[in-house]
Amino acid sequence: MTTRTAIITGANAGLGFECARALLAADPAWHVVLAVRDAGRGADAVARLGLPQRCTVLELDLASLASVSRFVDTLRGAGLPPLHAVVCNAGLQVVSGTEQTEDGVEMTFGVNHLGHFALMQRLREQLARPGRVVVVSSGTHDPAKFTGMPSPNYTSAAEMAQPSEISDSSEGRRRYTTSKLCNLLFAYELDRRLGHGEQDVTVNAFDPGLMPGSGLARDYAPAGRWAWRYLFPALRVLPGVNSTRTSGRHLAALVHDPRLDGVTGAYFAGRKQMSSSKDSYDRAKALDLWETSERLVTRVSK
Known part of the structure; x- marks a missing residue:
């Protein structure tokens, strides 16, 4: 009999699906909500x-x-x-131009950050205690790491929501890495506002590592998509390069592992707790992101 529910966004494929699989296998008490754009694909995932x-x-x-x-x-x-x-968990990377959400916000920022921000604002009252929130970020948020991606450039959340047109795919990739920095800023600020565990809710961030074969490269040019699907998986022998199944198990552990009871405001690369980038601890950036996100969500809800 299930006694606890976990919501996983983007759970019909990739990392989210493997997290659901691992969580269901780890503890029969969990019921999983697959929060997905396409209910048909969600049903297929449940069958699998x-x-x-x-x-x-x-x-x-x-x-x-x-x-x-x-x-x-x-x-x-x-x-x-x-x-x-x-x-x-859900996320995307738009590199072929500038797209907007239904609410007129740049798509990468809107999906990777603002949608999750709005979700957690609405769910905070429903979250039972003890509760856990896990925000999936990426090692690409840290310019001190060599990831092959452009370093993030956080100027202001308002500029991220309404940026100028991009001239090449590298700027689209930079928007992605900056959105992953936003994930850290949001997670740490949410943890602060929940009293750093005093309200019996923990908030942690997760870097799944490089996961070749996942759907993250779906907006790449054909050659890039081919390499991501067929060549990059050979890199799994290297540290920090994982299959979606391995990273899914690590992500699920942040939900169910009793050894992590009370651990909050932390950043995990796989199973290892570590420091994130210098900018991710910048409170001024976190407040700018939070306050701008509140204004954007409030503006649309009126």
Whole structure:
């Protein structure tokens, strides 16, 4: 019998799917909500997981704040066990131009950060204690690490939400790495606002490492997509390069592992707790991001 619910965004494929698989296998008490854009693909994922009685598919499009609101309202009436964990996993990388969300926000920032921000703002009242929130970031947020990606450039959240047109794909990749920095800034600020564990809710961030073959390169040119799918998997022999299944197990552990009870405001690369980038601890940037995000969400909800 399930007694606890975990929401995993983007759980129909890749890292989110493997996190769901690992969580279901680790503890029979967990019921998993697959929060996905396409309910049909979500149903296919449930079939592959093989435990339909412990899974619920709910539609969630992080590029639409109205969809976020509908998701939370539907969840409230779904009759599921108490919500004890939220995994903010879904993400994308737009490199072929500038796209906007339904609410007029740049797509990478809107999905990777703002949609999850709005989701957690609505879910905080529903989160049972003890609760865990895990925000999936990336090692690409840290310019001190060689990742092959452009270093993030956080100027202001307002500029990220409404940037100028990009001239090449490198700027699109920079928007991605900056959004991953936003994930850290958001996680640490949420942890501060929840009293750094005093409210019996922990908030941690996670770097899954490089995961060749995942869907992150779907907006790349054909040659780049081919290399990502067929050549890059050979790099899994190197440190920090993982399969989605390995990273999914590590991510699920941040939800269920009792050894992490009370651990909060931390950054994990796989199973290893470590420091994130210098900018990720910048409180001024965190406040700018939080306050701008609140204004954006409030503006749309009116």
